[in-house]
Amino acid sequence: MAATAEGMSAAGAPAARSRSYLQSDEAKGYSLISAPFLYALAMLGLPVVVVVAHSFWTQTYLTVDRTLTLENYRQAIFEPIYQDLLFRSLWISFTVSVLTVALAYPVAYFISFHGGRHKNLWLFVITVPFWTSYLLRVMAWKVVLGYNGVLNSALMGTGITAEPSTAFLYNSTAVMITLTHAWVAFAILPIFVSLEKVDRTLVEAATDLGDGPIRSFLRVTLPLSLPGVIAALLIVMIPTVGDYVTPKMVGGTDGVMIANAIQAQFGRAMNKPLGAALSVTTMIAVCLMAGGTVLALRAAVRAFR
Amino acid sequence: MSAARRLAANWLPAYAALFVLFLYLPVLLLPIFSLNSSASPRFPLTGFTLKWYAGLPKTPALLDAAWNSLVVGVSAAVLATVLGICAARALTRYRFRGQRAMQGLIMAPLVMPEIIVAVSILIIVLALGMPLTLFTVTLGHVLVCLPYSISVLISGFEGFDRSLEEASADLGETSFGTFRRVTLPMMAPAIISSLLVGFTISLDDFMMAFFLGGNDVTLPVYIWGQLRFAARLPGVLALGTLLLVASIVLLTIAELLRRRAQERTQTTGGLLA
Numbered sequence: 011m012a013a014t015a016e017g018m019s020a021a022g023a024p025a026a027r028s029r030s031y032l033q034s035d036e037a038k039g040y041s042l043i044s045a046p047f048l049y050a051l052a053m054l055g056l057p058v059v060v061v062v063a064h065s066f067w068t069q070t071y072l073t074v075d076r077t078l079t080l081e082n083y084r085q086a087i088f089e090p091i092y093q094d095l096l097f098r099s100l101w102i103s104f105t106v107s108v109l110t111v112a113l114a115y116p117v118a119y120f121i122s123f124h125g126g127r128h129k130n131l132w133l134f135v136i137t138v139p140f141w142t143s144y145l146l147r148v149m150a151w152k153v154v155l156g157y158n159g160v161l162n163s164a165l166m167g168t169g170i171t172a173e174p175s176t177a178f179l180y181n182s183t184a185v186m187i188t189l190t191h192a193w194v195a196f197a198i199l200p201i202f203v204s205l206e207k208v209d210r211t212l213v214e215a216a217t218d219l220g221d222g223p224i225r226s227f228l229r230v231t232l233p234l235s236l237p238g239v240i241a242a243l244l245i246v247m248i249p250t251v252g253d254y255v256t257p258k259m260v261g262g263t264d265g266v267m268i269a270n271a272i273q274a275q276f277g278r279a280m281n282k283p284l285g286a287a288l289s290v291t292t293m294i295a296v297c298l299m300a301g302g303t304v305l306a307l308r309a310a311v312r313a314f315r
Numbered sequence: 316m317s318a319a320r321r322l323a324a325n326w327l328p329a330y331a332a333l334f335v336l337f338l339y340l341p342v343l344l345l346p347i348f349s350l351n352s353s354a355s356p357r358f359p360l361t362g363f364t365l366k367w368y369a370g371l372p373k374t375p376a377l378l379d380a381a382w383n384s385l386v387v388g389v390s391a392a393v394l395a396t397v398l399g400i401c402a403a404r405a406l407t408r409y410r411f412r413g414q415r416a417m418q419g420l421i422m423a424p425l426v427m428p429e430i431i432v433a434v435s436i437l438i439i440v441l442a443l444g445m446p447l448t449l450f451t452v453t454l455g456h457v458l459v460c461l462p463y464s465i466s467v468l469i470s471g472f473e474g475f476d477r478s479l480e481e482a483s484a485d486l487g488e489t490s491f492g493t494f495r496r497v498t499l500p501m502m503a504p505a506i507i508s509s510l511l512v513g514f515t516i517s518l519d520d521f522m523m524a525f526f527l528g529g530n531d532v533t534l535p536v537y538i539w540g541q542l543r544f545a546a547r548l549p550g551v552l553a554l555g556t557l558l559l560v561a562s563i564v565l566l567t568i569a570e571l572l573r574r575r576a577q578e579r580t581q582t583t584g585g586l587l588a
Contacts, residue, residue: 039409043417046402046461050421053458057435064438117334120327132331134570139338141512142562143519145535146555149542150341153348153356153552160344163357195338245426252428255521259542269430276434276526286438289431296428 064286074282082287092271096292099251099268100299102182106189107247107303110197111239113190118201118238119231122208133202140195148259151188155179155260180262188256193249197242204238205231228314236311240304247303251296268292345559349552356548367553377554380537384518387449387533391456392513398457399464399509400502406465407472425462432458433526440527447529455523460513467512467569471505471576505576511569515562534558 031037065082068075086092121132139147154160155178162174178184208231216226254269261267268288275285348356352364371377402421406414424432436455445451479501483493499506521535528536538554541547 035409036411039405039411039414042401042405042409043411043414044401046398046421046465047417049398050423050458050461053436053454054423054432055420057439060439060442061431061435113334116327117331120331124327130574134567135335136338138563138566139342141515141519141566142342142559143521143535143555145519145521145538146345146559147342149538149551149555150344153344154341158355158357160356160358163359167358191337191341194334248426249428252430254430269428272430272434273526276437282438282441285434289434292428293431 061286062290064283065290067283069281069283072280082283083291085284086287086291092268092288095266095268095271096295098182098266099292100295102186102189102267103247103251103253103296104299104303106186106193106250107197107243109186109190110194110246111201111242113194114197114242115201115239118198118205121198122202122205133199136195136198140192144192145255147192148188148256151184151191152179152260155184155187179260181264182261184260184262185253185256185265185267188260189250189253192256193246197246200241200245201235201238204235204241208234232314233311236308240307243303243307244300247300248296251292342559345552346556349549349556351549354546354549356552367549368557370550371553371557374550376532377534377537380532380534383449383531384534387453387456387524388514388517390453391460391517392510394453394457395460395464395513396468396506396509398461399468400506402461402465403468403472407469407475408477421465422462424459429459429522430526433522436523437526447527447531449528449531449533451527451529452524452531452533455527456517456520459520459523460516463512463516464509467509467573468502468505471502471508471573475501502576504572508569508573508576511565511572515565515569518558519562 064074066078066080068077068079068081086096117136121129121136125132152159156162157174157176157179159179161178162171165171166174212230212234213226216230217223221229251267252269252272253267254273257265257267257270272285272288272292275281275288279285344356347360349367350363350365351360352366353361402418405411406418433455436451436458440447440451475498479497480493483497484490488496519535520533521539524533524536525539532540534554538551541551
């Protein structure tokens with residue numbers, strides 16, 4: 011109300027307009043947001059532009075040649091090694107995001123529909139592991155899956171196997187298990203938020219009109235919580251595609267991902283332009299995959315209805 | 316139908332309990348094996364010992380790394396919270412054009428692969444000829460902490476009763492005076508909560524510290540270096556346990572404060588940080 015009153019007085023007296031603009035909500039909003047926005051612009055917006063620029067340049071030892079070229083992209087997209095790494099990374103991040111959402115949905119549903127007074131406590135208990143060091147959680151899985159690890163000693167101790175197995179560690183399955191464990195708690199939050207917004211009377215209406223619990227879930231609750239499912243898929247899929255620590259620690263040669271190749275270009279290989287091209291390619295590829303998944307999911311839910 | 320409903324009612328809590336177990340079990344192995352006398356982490360346990368913990372303070376490199384982590388964590392948390400207060404207040408209190416786009420850019424690190432954020436900052440730091448030090452690590456950490464800071468602060472700022480500020484202004488306070496004497500005290504729990512969350516994220520972050528740290532090593536980077544040596548694993552487990560406990564204590568305090576902030580501003584919704 012104060013804003014409209016200010017706007018009207020400004021329109022009435024043009025001379026006072028500039029001064030009253032400075033006191034308008036918009037000006038105050040801009041002045042407050044400018045510091046964090048400029049920080050994000052300087053530390054993220056600008057660097058991303060520089061990375062894109064680098065991806066069209068070439069580097070020999072320490073000198074960067076700024077003639078525009080698509081050579082880096084040719085390598086990033088068509089060299090078999092980078093192609094393999096990219097497809098494997100996309101496959102791993104896709105599997106992990108689908109798994110996390112499938113595992114997280116029932117828990118989010120339970121907390122939202124049956125959590126009662128302890129909703130906050132449940133959410134806190136479930137999100138705490140997510141906030142503890144990622145490096146430590148990956149290390150814990152290495153301890154679980156290793157040759158001399160917990161799983162092997164448990165299997166031998168109970169007499170299920172006679173020899174320790176090397177099958178658990180250093181492959182892409184180990185990477186997927188570790189990543190799923192790392193992200194599943196985070197996926198609960200958006201699903202929970204959208205389930206909280208589901209109007210309970212709609213579910214009751216569906217039941218009153220003769221839908222069983224499964225049909226009313228598929229036709230009412232699931233479609234209404236779709237935004238949360240999509241958000242959860244995206245916040246898992248996009249970051250995991252560029253994971254560096256997990257493949258390095260539990261992936262072995264079979265579980266190497268694109269981030270390890272990107273890191274190598276900035277480290278030993280000293281080829282920043284190729285590293286930049288790999289980064290840009292990965293980002294575009296994962297966004298395309300995420301977009302495709304969202305469309306497919308929407309279509310599937312519409313078909314169920 | 317009642318049978319199906321009963322099944323659903325029993326199936327879900329059991330699943331939720333298993334889920335929590337799955338989340339915590341691997342993490343609980345760290346403290347268990349850090350207290351175990353055998354040097355290799357495997358069952359059966361061989362005996363209780365504190366020797367791995369006793370060895371920690373005798374490692375100068377570790378103490379340096381801990382100090383570095385403390386310096387970076389405090390600076391990053393303070394900077395991210397100051398920027399976060401501005402952003403959260405702008406986003407909850409005012410409406411302006413381009414708001415969503417600006418918010419999108421600030422929150423973007425939340426949904427980007429961390430390696431790409433790290434590499435982008437690295438390229439620009441190298442292009443500017445800046446040395447890789449704790450300062451560059453802090454710059455990266457502020458960027459990563461900011462979105463979390465803002466979420467925590469927004470949940471504290473939302474539903475804040477504006478009439479209190481208006482009353483203060485009507486009674487003759489300047490806008491800065493109102494902020495200092497009315498808004499800030501109301502927001503104190505949310506602000507402290509944001510500081511703690513920021514510090515925890517910085518303390519646990521590996522990627523930024525790894526890429527932007529140069530020769531300055533923080534605790535996660537130190538741990539990373541130690542992992543190559545199997546013999547040092549028990550010491551790493553002990554150190555990891557301490558970090559784990561520190562993170563959980565800080566986060567619990569942060570959560571309690573955030574809830575108090577929410578109660579003060581009397582929001583009923585907005586359960587999430």
